Amino acid sequence: xxxxxAVELTIDEAGVMHPQRIVWEDGRKFEITSISDVRRAASLxxxxxxxxxxxxVGHKDTxxxxxxxxxxxxx
Amino acid sequence: xxRRILHADFxxxxxxxxxxxxxxxxxxxxxxxxxxxxRHGIILAxxxxxxxxxxxxxxxxxxxxxxxxxxxxxxxDFASYQKFSTLGREIYGEYSDRVEAFGLDENxxxxxxxxxxxxxxxxxxxxxxxxxxxxxxxxxxxxxxDNKVFAKLGSDIKKPNAVTFISxxxxxxxxxxxxxxxxxxxxxxxxxxxxxxGVLTIGDLANTPVSFLKSQFGKxxxxxxxxxxGLDAAPVMRSIDQPPVKSVGNGITTPRDxxxxxxxxxxxxxxxxxxxxxxxxxxxxxxTAHLCVRDTGLYxxxxxxxxxxxxxxxxxxxxxxxxxxxxxxxxxxPIRSLTVSTSDLxxxxxxxxxxxxDDQAPRRRAEAAEEAVDDIRRRFGYRAIGRALFLKDxxxxxxxPKDDHTIHPVGYLQNGTMDSVIGGRPQ
Numbered sequence: 057x058x059x060x061x062a063v064e065l066t067i068d069e070a071g072v073m074h075p076q077r078i079v080w081e082d083g084r085k086f087e088i089t090s091i092s093d094v095r096r097a098a099s100l101x102x103x104x105x106x107x108x109x110x111x112x113v114g115h116k117d118t119x120x121x122x123x124x125x126x127x128x129x130x131x
Numbered sequence: 132x133x134r135r136i137l138h139a140d141f142x143x144x145x146x147x148x149x150x151x152x153x154x155x156x157x158x159x160x161x162x163x164x165x166x167x168x169x170r171h172g173i174i175l176a177x178x179x180x181x182x183x184x185x186x187x188x189x190x191x192x193x194x195x196x197x198x199x200x201x202x203x204x205x206x207x208d209f210a211s212y213q214k215f216s217t218l219g220r221e222i223y224g225e226y227s228d229r230v231e232a233f234g235l236d237e238n239x240x241x242x243x244x245x246x247x248x249x250x251x252x253x254x255x256x257x258x259x260x261x262x263x264x265x266x267x268x269x270x271x272x273x274x275x276x277d278n279k280v281f282a283k284l285g286s287d288i289k290k291p292n293a294v295t296f297i298s299x300x301x302x303x304x305x306x307x308x309x310x311x312x313x314x315x316x317x318x319x320x321x322x323x324x325x326x327x328x329g330v331l332t333i334g335d336l337a338n339t340p341v342s343f344l345k346s347q348f349g350k351x352x353x354x355x356x357x358x359x360x361g362l363d364a365a366p367v368m369r370s371i372d373q374p375p376v377k378s379v380g381n382g383i384t385t386p387r388d389x390x391x392x393x394x395x396x397x398x399x400x401x402x403x404x405x406x407x408x409x410x411x412x413x414x415x416x417x418x419t420a421h422l423c424v425r426d427t428g429l430y431x432x433x434x435x436x437x438x439x440x441x442x443x444x445x446x447x448x449x450x451x452x453x454x455x456x457x458x459x460x461x462x463x464x465p466i467r468s469l470t471v472s473t474s475d476l477x478x479x480x481x482x483x484x485x486x487x488x489d490d491q492a493p494r495r496r497a498e499a500a501e502e503a504v505d506d507i508r509r510r511f512g513y514r515a516i517g518r519a520l521f522l523k524d525x526x527x528x529x530x531x532p533k534d535d536h537t538i539h540p541v542g543y544l545q546n547g548t549m550d551s552v553i554g555g556r557p558q
Contacts, residue, residue, distance in 0.1 A: 096218075098268025103154045105218075105268050 058102035063120070063127045075109055075120060078129065086113045088120075097121075102130035133299075135252035136367060137240040138274045138282035139223065139259065141215075142291035144236035145176035147269040148215050149205050156203060160184055164192050164204040169386040169526075170467075175207055179291065212236075215267055222262055226255060231368040237286075239279055241367035249275065249298050256294045264292060278363040280315050281306060287313065302361055307334025314358055321348070321355075333359045376413055380421070380472020381405045386526045388427055388465035395466065396453055398527055400520060402471035403449035407442075408505055410473065414480070416441035417473030420451040426464045434459050441477055444497045448473060 062079035078086045090112045098105035099121060106123035121128050141147065145163040150156045160181035165171025172192045184199035196202055216235045223230045229241035240259075246252045256273040263271045270292035274285020277299065284306060285295035297305050312322040314333050324347065330336050336344075337359035344352030357363060381402045389395050399422070410417060418441050425431035434455045438447060452471050460466075485491060507516045514529065521528025 096266045098151070098264075098266055100151070100268055101154065103152045103268075105151075105266065 057131050058099075058104055058128050059131045060126050060128045061120075073122070075111065075127075078111075078113065078120060088113055092117070099130045102128060104128060133249075133277045134241060134243045135246050135249055136276060136279055136282045137242060137252065137256050137259070138276075138279065138286045139219070139238050139240060139256075139263075139271050140273075140283075140286040141219065141236040141263075142270045142272055143176050143178055143182075144215075144269070145207060145212060146178040146181070148211050149208070150178055151268045152208075152211065153205075156205070159203045160186070160199050160201060161203045161205060162186055162192075162195060163207050164195075166206060167192055170384055174204075215269065218267055219263060219271070222259065222266065226259070229367040229369050233283075237283075239282060239367045249277065249296070253294060253296045260292065260294055276302075276361070278361050279365055279367065280358045280363040281361050283315060284309070284313060297361075299361070303334065306361070307332060307337060307359075309333050311336050311359075314355065316351070316355060316358065321351075324348075376415065376476060378421075378472055378474035378476070379406055379409050379413065379415070379417070380470055381409075382423065382468060382470025382472075383530065384468040385466075388467060389469070390465050391462075392457070394524070394527070395456055395469065396449075397520060397524055398469050399452045399456070399471055400445065400449045400518065401528055401530065402469065403452060404445045404518070406471055406473055407445045407448055407501065408508075410443035410476070411479070411502065411505060413476075414478060415476040416443050416479050416481075417448070418475035418477065419473065420448050420455070421470075421472045421474065422452040422455045423470035423472070424456065424460060424466060425468045427467050428464055429467070431468075432459070435474075440494070441481075441483060442494075443479065443501075444494065445501060446497065 059081070061081075063075050064077040064079065064085075065073050065075045067073055075088055075091070077088060080086065088111045091109050092112065093108075093110040095108060096105070097108035099108070099119065102121070104121060104123050106121040109120040109122070111118055111120050119130060121130075146161055149163055150161055160178065160183075162177040162181050163175045165173055165175065174186060174188055174190055174192065174195050176188060177186045177195075181195075181199060181202055184202070186195045186199055186202060192204055212235055220230055220232065220238060223238055223240045226245050227240050227242050231239045233239065242252050242255055246255055253275045256275050260271055260273055263269065272286045272290045272292065273294045274282040274288070274297065275294060276282040276285055276297040281297045281302060285297045288295040288305070295305075309332060311317050311325050311330055311333055312319075314336070317325070325331075325336065328339075328347075330339055336355060339356065341353055341356045344356050346352070348355065383398070383402060385398060389398060417438065419435055419437055421433055421435040423431060423433045436451055436455055438451055440447070442448065448471065504516055517528070
């Protein structure tokens with residue numbers, strides 16, 4: 057399922073976005089500890105394509121997609 | 132020197148995009164179709180499941196539903212199609228600067244510069260096929276050959292999500308057994324005529340003497356013979372080499388039949404507004420206006436007139452078209468569709484011959500006003516501002532042809548004459 061989420065991020069001097077936290081619908085915040093891969097990819101599960109960030113959250117990797125201008129996860 | 136050309140064709144493009152964006156659709160037979168209430172109710176594309184039921188592109192929704200009662204129809208979403216089309220072209224653009232679009236979903240890619248052998252081109256095609264599926268989520272069929280015609284033929288042979296390889300060694304085995312109708316430019320009429328002479332397959336066509344084909348089909352016969360033998364030397368156009376626009380037009384089948392001059396005026400204004408906005412976007416002015424009228428009996432005619440001044444002002448185009456209409460239509464039957472188009476285009480920056488007797492100031496003001504409207508629409512959307520006239524019949528007046536319908540079929544020969552297509556097979 058495609059779930060749009062709020063994302064807290066920083067933008068560096070070069071204009072590159074670095075997502076920091078994913079804010080869930082109920083207000084819970086999930087800290088992104090590291091990002092291992094950034095590339096364009098499609099999510100068949102969610103039905104959307106965009107720039108995919110492979111984020112390490114808690115103990116597992118999760119995909120966060122930037123579908124200009126919104127962000128979604130395939131939950 | 133021999134070339135290496137790919138032809139990439141998105142599989143059931145509109146339906147694939149619709150199914151990709153909405154996972155709930157995927158298990159069902161799906162067709163993208165126009166709105167039956169606006170009388171655009173024909174099938175534009177269908178997915179693999181619907182294809183199995185025999186649903187065909189171009190038939191009416193009710194016909195399709197007879198074959199496949201559980202068919203799910205969805206509305207077209209041209210903005211998404213544009214987006215996927217552009218993303219696809221960006222991927223192709225990473226491998227070559229020669230990418231020529233043939234409609235929204237097909238592209239030729241000349242990879243002669245980035246590969247050394249046809250085999251390498253085939254591997255590249257596999258890479259592209261994988262990337263399209265991985266990055267866009269839809270599938271593509273690719274034909275690999277040393278000319279555009281065979282590449283296009285190849286992309287039709289294996290579907291979906293496949294690469295077909297046609298080389299000078301195997302084309303007789305792969306291409307020649309196919310029915311002649313598969314070849315570019317062999318339509319129903321040509322196919323029927325060929326059948327009369329016992330030409331069933333592309334191979335038959337290739338082995339028919341050129342002189343005979345020429346006597347039957349004229350220049351076209353020579354071209355078809357060359358196509359069947361893979362002797363197509365037409366280059367893949369760079370995107371910057373694409374020919375300049377020659378005409379700008381918009382047509383519409385209205386949601387209800389038009390029954391009087393007032394209806395027609397409203398529709399013409401709406402179309403002229405979109406045409407003039409597109410002219411301004413291209414930085415053009417037009418010297419000729421055309422009006423095409425189709426009545427409920429599907430009889431249609433086109434009339435054209437010279438405009439007093441080269442223009443991109445809505446009221447001047449609509450006035451000219453309305454005059455054409457009054458002079459040429461006597462209301463024998465109601466009208467089903469109208470098309471307004473303009474041609475004889477010149478760049479808007481060209482100097483204009485002014486007349487001593489006309490006052491140009493009102494025209495300048497009209498142009499400035501329309502540019503202001505363009506700007507408002509660009510920022511706040513098409514419906515943010517509009518003519519009061521359009522509120523008289525909302526169903527017709529509030530259609531936005533510029534946003535909804537600016538996708539055109541393209542002709543293979545549009546870029547040049549037939550002679551440029553025919554060449555020898557490089558040794």
